[in-house]
Amino acid sequence: MIDWVRSWGASPQAAHDGLGSLDGHPPLADVTLRQVVRIGGGGRRVRVRFTNEFGTAPFALGAARVGLAAPGGGVRPGSERVLTFSGAPDVTVPAGAPILSDPVDLPLPALAKLSISLYLPGRVETCTCHDPALETGWTIPGDAVAALALPENAEILPVRALISAVELLPDVPATGIVVVGDSRTDGAGSTPDTNHSWPELLAERGGAAAYVSNQGISGNRLLNDGIGASALARFDRDVLATPGLGHVVLSVGGNDIAISYAPRDDDGPLADFLKMFPGAPVTTDDVIAGYRQLIARAHERGVRVYATTIAPYGGAEIHTPEGESARQRVNAWIRTSGAFDAVLDFDAVWRDPAHPGRIRDDFHCGDHLHGSDAGYRALADSVDLSLFG
Known part of the structure; x- marks a missing residue:
């Protein structure tokens, strides 16, 4: 039997328990976060673990997509996949909890770079993050999860925000x-x-x-x-x-x-x-x-x-x-x-x-x-x- 295995992770932290990279950063509200992660081993199906584990209030995740990353914050055309949650395109993430997306078919080789985009229609009161990111991510005003190229109004996101793992269904047991x-x-x-x-x-x-x-x-x-x-x-x-x-x-x-x-x-x-x-x-x-x-x-x-x-x-x-x-x-x-x-x-x-x-x-x-x-x-x-x- 082939089971799920984690191929990328970043330990969740409270923003105030990190290195302070979010200090002075504008609140996350009506904004898209685009972040790049590199997996280890590959697989044929993927799911993403989002996190509000250090959040003090629920937050709304209005839309999310995953695809193969292209240079400069882009997404490789044809690789993008809409992420759903129990079949719905949006979800409320409870305070103190993680949430897994539904699995999507996306063949991924080992060491592939993924682009993960999520839209936050409301305000995130307290951001669960990983500080520092060491891989550039961006904030984009409004709902830009479907944008294949990084919009010109994107700004740098200094932490890993609201994502904690990528899990794959490999081709062979792992x-x-x-x-x-x-x-x-x-x-x-x-x-x-x-x-x-x-x-x-x-x-x-x-x-x-x-x-x-x-x-x-x-x-x-x-x-x-x-x-x-x-x-x-x-x-x-x-x-x-x-x-x-x-x-x-x-x-x-x-x-x-x-x-x-x-x-x-x-x-x-x-x-x-x-x-x-x-x-x-x-x-x-x-x-x-x-x-x-x-x-x-x-x-x-x-x-x-x-x-x-x-x-x-x-x-x-x-x-x-x-x-x-x-x-x-x-x-x-x-x-x-x-x-x-x-x-x-x-x-x-x-x-x-x-x-x-x-x-x-x-x-x-x-x-x-x-x-x-x-x-x-x-x-x-x-x-x-x-x-x-």
């Missing part, structure tokens, strides 16, 4: 890979509009069989909320509820350590930054206990769990010697505990041999914390694809 992580998973530091996060590059390597869902949130932590809900809090929604789930990669915990051991000075350069991360500092034992919780919850569903070691961040403003010692302790446990079904040693890939507490200069984007395109490519290339067979 299983999905979900990566849970922070900004290094999200792709921070990579070139926008190039799909150079390491999970997307992993999908490129895997080809037709790699149904990868990137559930990274920039600034995310394992144990405490702050920028996005914690990995422990969002694991059921973002991971265990994924159609076709077969493998989970945990690449989270670095922010828990870095923020817990960061310099604490109410008047220092990090004071405003640290205010985004509530909760008491955590210990390495706390982080390890968090990993054990996620392992148990995944294994209960029969899902294999892999972990990446925490890559260096020496030279970054938030770095301290105490944080480095904690990172090394957690990495030693990840490598030697046997708690995971496999370990992806990203620390070994990125560290500078002459300065093991730092990322190689050609692998970070200039901040000693986030990857460059080459750095993310090195991570993806280091993954043993047989783990997902």
Whole structure:
């Protein structure tokens, strides 16, 4: 039996729990959103998951279409499909809930780029989004879902807004890979509009069989909320509820350590930054206990769990010697505990041999914390694809 599998995802966030990209943006009302996503593995039928999971009020979705993306925000003629909801062309999305479109026939090769357009006739009071987008999207006044070319009055949309997943019915049975992580998973530091996060590059390597869902949130932590809900809090929604789930990669915990051991000075350069991360500092034992919780919850569903070691961040403003010692302790446990079904040693890939507490200069984007395109490519290339067979 061939079942649905998720081939693209973006973890939902409240707009005020992101990086602030929507601050000052005009309200979403009587406007079309056009957004581009690149899937991993392909299929013959598609459905889109829209989200109001952090919304405080219902919103009206007046019309929606999906098609193969053309350059410059266009849609390839003949590929466009009208999306319906229980057969209706419009729907009200309840506050706190997602909603799935009806499936439509649309043959899609692996790594296809989709254009998703949705019209919002009324005002969206609170936008559930993913911040930042790293792929350009647009707002267009009025109902423009049927426009094949991007209208001249389109403006940039700085977040992923109101969409959280694309799911496909593949030609042969397939299983999905979900990566849970922070900004290094999200792709921070990579070139926008190039799909150079390491999970997307992993999908490129895997080809037709790699149904990868990137559930990274920039600034995310394992144990405490702050920028996005914690990995422990969002694991059921973002991971265990994924159609076709077969493998989970945990690449989270670095922010828990870095923020817990960061310099604490109410008047220092990090004071405003640290205010985004509530909760008491955590210990390495706390982080390890968090990993054990996620392992148990995944294994209960029969899902294999892999972990990446925490890559260096020496030279970054938030770095301290105490944080480095904690990172090394957690990495030693990840490598030697046997708690995971496999370990992806990203620390070994990125560290500078002459300065093991730092990322190689050609692998970070200039901040000693986030990857460059080459750095993310090195991570993806280091993954043993047989783990997902």
